[in-house]
Amino acid sequence: MILLKLTQNELFKIFSLVRSYIGLIVFTVIIPLILWAYGMGTTHIEQQIESSVSEMFFIEGSPTNGFTAAYFIMNFFWIHIPFLIALVGGDIFAGEHANGTFRVYATRPISRLSIFVSKTLATMIYTFIFVMYFGLLTLGLGLIWHGVGDMLVFQDGVLILESSDALVRFFIAYFFSFINMALISAIAIFFSTMVRNAIGPVIGTMALFIFVLMVSTLPLDVFEHVQPYLFTTYFSNWEQAFYDPIPWTDLFIGFGLIVSNIIFFLGTAFIIFRRKDILS
Numbered sequence: 001m002i003l004l005k006l007t008q009n010e011l012f013k014i015f016s017l018v019r020s021y022i023g024l025i026v027f028t029v030i031i032p033l034i035l036w037a038y039g040m041g042t043t044h045i046e047q048q049i050e051s052s053v054s055e056m057f058f059i060e061g062s063p064t065n066g067f068t069a070a071y072f073i074m075n076f077f078w079i080h081i082p083f084l085i086a087l088v089g090g091d092i093f094a095g096e097h098a099n100g101t102f103r104v105y106a107t108r109p110i111s112r113l114s115i116f117v118s119k120t121l122a123t124m125i126y127t128f129i130f131v132m133y134f135g136l137l138t139l140g141l142g143l144i145w146h147g148v149g150d151m152l153v154f155q156d157g158v159l160i161l162e163s164s165d166a167l168v169r170f171f172i173a174y175f176f177s178f179i180n181m182a183l184i185s186a187i188a189i190f191f192s193t194m195v196r197n198a199i200g201p202v203i204g205t206m207a208l209f210i211f212v213l214m215v216s217t218l219p220l221d222v223f224e225h226v227q228p229y230l231f232t233t234y235f236s237n238w239e240q241a242f243y244d245p246i247p248w249t250d251l252f253i254g255f256g257l258i259v260s261n262i263i264f265f266l267g268t269a270f271i272i273f274r275r276k277d278i279l280s
Helices: 001-014 018-039 042-053 066-077 083-087 094-099 102-106 112-146 163-192 200-217 238-244 248-275
Strands: 151-154 160-161
Touching: 001 112, 018 066, 018 112, 066 112, 066 151, 066 163, 083 112, 083 163, 083 200, 094 200, 112 160, 112 163, 160 163, 160 200, 160 238, 163 200, 163 238, 163 248
Parallel strands: none
Antiparallel strands: 151 160
């Protein structure tokens, strides 16, 4: 009961901050704009797709429908979302230090474990809401705006997914996207326990993300052996939800590595927080 009340309190504090709405506002403005531009400029794309597959397949509806639009936007945004996620995770502990409110916690009979768990749960709930809102806008608004139809995926050729199948695969993709963003939140929490201002954790999270991303994507032999163990190697694993058949083994290998990183960063963050002098 105490943990529930603490988590509710942390959620209230998160959603009372302006920075918590920056990403949501950005999505609310940019995604409809992209969907509008997508509808205005896909005539040439449709002609190319139809000419390349019309002799082999019958396509129901437009090949550039809401499913294809949502897939297009996901490919564009997955590398930008971490910054917006880090804005909240980076402030969850550092903001309390900056405001001196941890001293209030110290005078109450609440364990540091309860404080840490409640803040972590609240951050993960925000992350889930953030990803689901992104999915609601991209897929929901995309289907309303551009309609339903078969989805075309260009991966080692052309894969055509029926609309009912595509919808299920999007839910799978959003689930793995949430796990990836949960890791970003965990990293931001880790840095947030180390400093007393919210800017440092955001910069630290993005610096680490960009560095690991560079190492995992650079086609250099010296990095080849470490790339399978880097979390950014699996940050585009949501795309595998649209393969046929879905490579579940590869998906869960990436899932296991991401989850192990979440446990590592949160575990280390708790050790730091437990030993931290919050009275000075």
